[in-house]
Amino acid sequence: MSGRLTIIGLGPGDDRTLTPEARDALAEAEALYGYGPYLDRVPQREGQARHATGNRVEGDRAQDALRHAASGAQVAMVSGGDPGVFAMASAVCGEIEAGPEAWRALDLVVVPGISAMLAVAARAGAPLGHDFCAMSLSDNLKPWDLIEKRLDAAAGAGFVIALYNPVSKTRPWQLGQAFARLSRHLPAATPVVFGRAVGRADEAVTVTTLDKAAEAKADMATLVIVGSPETRIIPREGKAPLVYTPRVAAAGTA
Amino acid sequence: MSGRLTIIGLGPGDDRTLTPEARDALAEAEALYGYGPYLDRVPQREGQARHATGNRVEGDRAQDALRHAASGAQVAMVSGGDPGVFAMASAVCGEIEAGPEAWRALDLVVVPGISAMLAVAARAGAPLGHDFCAMSLSDNLKPWDLIEKRLDAAAGAGFVIALYNPVSKTRPWQLGQAFARLSRHLPAATPVVFGRAVGRADEAVTVTTLDKAAEAKADMATLVIVGSPETRIIPREGKAPLVYTPRVAAAGTA
Numbered sequence: 346m347s348g349r350l351t352i353i354g355l356g357p358g359d360d361r362t363l364t365p366e367a368r369d370a371l372a373e374a375e376a377l378y379g380y381g382p383y384l385d386r387v388p389q390r391e392g393q394a395r396h397a398t399g400n401r402v403e404g405d406r407a408q409d410a411l412r413h414a415a416s417g418a419q420v421a422m423v424s425g426g427d428p429g430v431f432a433m434a435s436a437v438c439g440e441i442e443a444g445p446e447a448w449r450a451l452d453l454v455v456v457p458g459i460s461a462m463l464a465v466a467a468r469a470g471a472p473l474g475h476d477f478c479a480m481s482l483s484d485n486l487k488p489w490d491l492i493e494k495r496l497d498a499a500a501g502a503g504f505v506i507a508l509y510n511p512v513s514k515t516r517p518w519q520l521g522q523a524f525a526r527l528s529r530h531l532p533a534a535t536p537v538v539f540g541r542a543v544g545r546a547d548e549a550v551t552v553t554t555l556d557k558a559a560e561a562k563a564d565m566a567t568l569v570i571v572g573s574p575e576t577r578i579i580p581r582e583g584k585a586p587l588v589y590t591p592r593v594a595a596a597g598t599a
Numbered sequence: 600m601s602g603r604l605t606i607i608g609l610g611p612g613d614d615r616t617l618t619p620e621a622r623d624a625l626a627e628a629e630a631l632y633g634y635g636p637y638l639d640r641v642p643q644r645e646g647q648a649r650h651a652t653g654n655r656v657e658g659d660r661a662q663d664a665l666r667h668a669a670s671g672a673q674v675a676m677v678s679g680g681d682p683g684v685f686a687m688a689s690a691v692c693g694e695i696e697a698g699p700e701a702w703r704a705l706d707l708v709v710v711p712g713i714s715a716m717l718a719v720a721a722r723a724g725a726p727l728g729h730d731f732c733a734m735s736l737s738d739n740l741k742p743w744d745l746i747e748k749r750l751d752a753a754a755g756a757g758f759v760i761a762l763y764n765p766v767s768k769t770r771p772w773q774l775g776q777a778f779a780r781l782s783r784h785l786p787a788a789t790p791v792v793f794g795r796a797v798g799r800a801d802e803a804v805t806v807t808t809l810d811k812a813a814e815a816k817a818d819m820a821t822l823v824i825v826g827s828p829e830t831r832i833i834p835r836e837g838k839a840p841l842v843y844t845p846r847v848a849a850a851g852t853a
Contacts, residue, residue: 356618361619361620361623362618362619363619364615364616364617364618364713365615365616365619403846427713427717428725429721429726429728430717430728431728431846432728434720434724434725435725435843435844437725438724438831438833438841439843439846441841442841449833449838450835453724453841455721455724455725456721457616457713457721458713459618459681459711459713460717463608463711463712464711466683466709466711467608467681467683467709467710467711468709470692470707471682471688471689471709473684473733474684474685474686474688474689474692475685475689475735476732476733476734476735476749477733478730478731478753478758479732479733481729481730486846486848487847487849488848491757494756495730497756498753498756499752502748502751503745503748504732504752504753577696580703581703581704582704587692587695589689589692591689591693592657592685592689592690593740594740594741594745
């Protein structure tokens with residue numbers, strides 16, 4: 346039997362956002378690889394080996410899984426959200442390109458999942474209802490200058506912006522600086538959504554505006570959506586406000 | 600019982616990409632609203648009314664569903680892919696903002712789905728593995744000048760670009776013009792992925808390069824992903840090539 350590596354998106358939260366395709370792929374695997382907290386979300390199954398790793402060793406983890414699959418095994422790699430968005434699918438492809446020819450012969454299957462931006466947007470209303478960007482705010486893998494250039498380009502052209510990896514223990518100032526940078530282009534009243542751990546027990550969604558965004562709390566489990574000048578907040582009595590970006594844009598909106 | 604409107608993402612294809620949350624929400628609804636071909640993907644259920652409409656009447660459809668929910672009913676609106684990405688959630692929010700106060704008092708729930716860009720990216724490898732934009736190429740709801748400005752900004756800053764609504768019967772030239780515009784910023788060898796009807800029986804995924812992209816066929820069911828200068832194609836013997844964008848970007852990449 347030829348080896349296979351399946352990279353599986355677990356979605357943002359519990360089983361209710363796990364697709365049947367992902368559920369079946371998890372069941373069929375002989376071995377699971379992944380970042381520990383993601384693996385912890387997958388029920389134990391007899392005879393299925395589990396290889397948990399830390400969150401800074403994506404390349405090593407990908408190589409381990411590829412070697413295992415190349416031995417003829419059915420191997421799965423789990424990823425939170427969607428594996429193709431700032432996650433393991435790109436890391437695996439990178440190792441395949443750099444690795445032995447046998448890795449290109451493997452069956453590689455990517456099973457999409459609900460990414461964090463879609464889950465957070467759904468809770469808030471429809472902030473991604475018009476043209477938008479998704480950016481990682483981590484300057485571990487790219488220079489800060491490039492991040493600022495992209496923030497300028499996206500805000501200047503009227504895109505809504507979803508910010509992945511806004512904050513970590515070693516990156517405390519980047520999010521505040523990003524808000525300051527975006528304030529050069531966007532009105533103070535631009536809606537900003539903070540979505541933390543959406544779909545999980547400790548979920549928290551906060552709606553604020555760009556001028557007050559630096560005061561809101563964010564951590565590694567948070568996704569931030571910064572609106573465009575078109576994005577609107579609908580207040581509702583006794584309910585959370587709705588945030589949405591209209592599908593129609595006029596000529597002067599960027 | 601107070602009324603509720605649930606906007607449900609069906610994902611790109613068959614039941615294998617429908618989340619349990621979406622499946623349950625479909626089962627609980629007293630009435631379903633939606634564009635005919637999306638409603639056709641939902642199994643008939645006794646006692647559940649169905650209101651199919653054409654694809655150019657989003658506002659009317661949203662109003663009908665809101666009125667129905669405001670009468671105290673449990674109403675669902677179905678959307679292909681994710682309802683928050685160029686789909687019905689924004690249309691519904693727009694009608695809530697413009698409509699009677701009672702519509703703000705409704706329970707509004709958005710159930711996310713696997714959007715087309717995630718499904719197409721998964722089939723191709725990991726083209727959305729680094730910073731990316733999603734844009735609708737339809738100039739029905741915004742001027743073409745604004746679309747070109749956004750293409751310039753996104754390509755100039757090194758974003759991968761997912762193009763929704765690339766072509767329709769009444770918009771035959773826009774995609775070719777977009778490729779020509781992007782060619783001002785991007786190398787001829789930039790990878791381009793065409794994903795048509797991914798997850799359905801007539802699925803077709805094609806990988807090409809920007810200089811040859813205008814020759815590839817696209818229609819209303821196609822999503823197009825244009826890489827950044829960093830995006831790579833890995834050829835594989837006897838298998839479809841992998842397309843991916845590395846997670847690491849250097850200073851000179853935009």
